Amino acid sequence: xRVTTDMETLTKEVERFAENxxxxxxxxxxxxxxxREFLGNIxxxxxxxxxxxxxxxxxxxxxxxxxxxxxxxxxxxANKGVERLIYIIKDLDMITKLExxxxxxxxxxxxxxxxxxxxxxxxxxxxxxxxxxLTFDVDYEDSIFVYADRERIQQVLTNLIxxxxxxxxxxxxxxxxxxxxxxxxxxxxxxxxxxGIEKENITRLFERFFRVDKSGSRKEGGSGLGLAIxxxxxxxxxxKIYVESQLEVGSEFSFTLEKAK
Ligand code: ADP
Numbered sequence: 001x002r003v004t005t006d007m008e009t010l011t012k013e014v015e016r017f018a019e020n021x022x023x024x025x026x027x028x029x030x031x032x033x034x035x036r037e038f039l040g041n042i043x044x045x046x047x048x049x050x051x052x053x054x055x056x057x058x059x060x061x062x063x064x065x066x067x068x069x070x071x072x073x074x075x076x077x078a079n080k081g082v083e084r085l086i087y088i089i090k091d092l093d094m095i096t097k098l099e100x101x102x103x104x105x106x107x108x109x110x111x112x113x114x115x116x117x118x119x120x121x122x123x124x125x126x127x128x129x130x131x132x133x134l135t136f137d138v139d140y141e142d143s144i145f146v147y148a149d150r151e152r153i154q155q156v157l158t159n160l161i162x163x164x165x166x167x168x169x170x171x172x173x174x175x176x177x178x179x180x181x182x183x184x185x186x187x188x189x190x191x192x193x194x195x196g197i198e199k200e201n202i203t204r205l206f207e208r209f210f211r212v213d214k215s216g217s218r219k220e221g222g223s224g225l226g227l228a229i230x231x232x233x234x235x236x237x238x239x240k241i242y243v244e245s246q247l248e249v250g251s252e253f254s255f256t257l258e259k260a261k
Contacts, residue, residue, distance in 0.1 A: 041209040045088055045223060053081035084221050091223040094155075105149040105236055109260035110151075112146045112186070113138060116176050119157045123165065132168050134161070137177040144178060145260035146186060152233045153257070157214060159226040160190040160253050165240035166222070167251070168194035181256055185239075189254040195260040206231040207241060230255075 056078040064070045096140035111134075120134050127134050127169045146153075157176075164174040174192045179188040196224070197205065197212060204210045209224040234255045236240045 014169055016089055038208070039226075042092060045209070046085065049081045049084040049221075053085075056081070071227045081167050087221075088223040088225075091225040091229060094229055095232070098229065098236070103152075103236065105152065107147055107149050107237075109145045109147055110150045111143045112178060112188070112257065113142060113144055114180070114199040115150065115154055116154055116157060116188075117135045119161060120176075121156060123158070123161055126162070127165050128179070129175070130165055130168060131171045132165050133173045135173060135175045135176060144186060147260045148237055148257050149233075152236075154241050155190075156230050157190075158256065159230050163253075164190055164192035164194060164224060164251070168192050184259050187254055189252055191250065191252040193250040196247040196249050196251055197243075198247050202243060202245055206241075 017079050021183045056074040060071065060074050063075060065203065094103075116136060120136065123134065147161060161174060161176070174190065177189045177191070179187050179189075201210075201212050206227050208228040210227075211222075211224045230253075231241055237257070239258070241253070241255040243253050
């Protein structure tokens with residue numbers, strides 16, 4: 001009698017062991033796939049600008065160098081490609097740090113109104129090129145202090161506003177507003193009347209490398225990492241990010257921040 005019970009216990013243990021091993025291997029496989037996909041994405045993102053740069057250099061070497069105006073134009077374009085590569089590498093560096101939790105927040109009290117104004121100043125030219133008006137709507141006088149990592153929040157605002165310009169329409173608007181939210185929080189909204197996002201794509205926006213327009217000849221450059229970075233930074237602050245969008249109407253991204261005490 002006892003022998004059978006022991007046998008049963010043993011069998012159960014063996015089964016449990018096998019089940020655990022299976023789960024372990026599956027999770028390793030998931031991680032391995034994840035890594036493989038990440039590397040695949042990186043090389044894909046780097047290839048387009050690299051080949052562009054190479055294209056201009058080769059054309060110059062093959063004779064275009066002789067014409068002064070062509071030479072200048074091609075060198076400028078090659079330089080744009082290099083700038084884009086640098087931009088992608090910076091984003092990759094940032095996302096890697098954020099994903100391994102290697103980014104310490106440097107939180108302090110600062111005036112969020114001033115920060116939005118700074119970001120507007122920096123992006124004014126970019127917006128003007130597309131004749132997009134940047135507007136700011138606040139309930140407060142001229143200061144509202146929040147407690148957060150200023151530099152990271154500047155990046156969040158920059159990424160969101162740059163997107164509203166990139167995916168905005170000519171003569172469109174981007175509005176930033178700040179309002180009281182639940183107790184001790186403010187809600188910062190970035191609203192555009194741009195191309196908008198289809199419902200089925202909204203849930204995937206914050207994934208690394210996700211883009212609505214996947215064609216290699218996208219008119220808007222970028223790394224496909226901007227929103228993944230934004231989400232990581234907001235969540236590192238233990239805050240929330242929301243998105244609402246309608247195709248051909250516009251998008252609204254918003255996130256919360258803690259008010260300074
Ligand atoms: P990137 O802009 O480099 O492609 P992001 O992670 O910043 O990468 O954005 C991912 C995708 O989300 C974009 O490619 C675009 O399709 C979509 N998107 C982001 N912001 C907006 C916006 N304001 N309006 C419309 N589409 C947007």
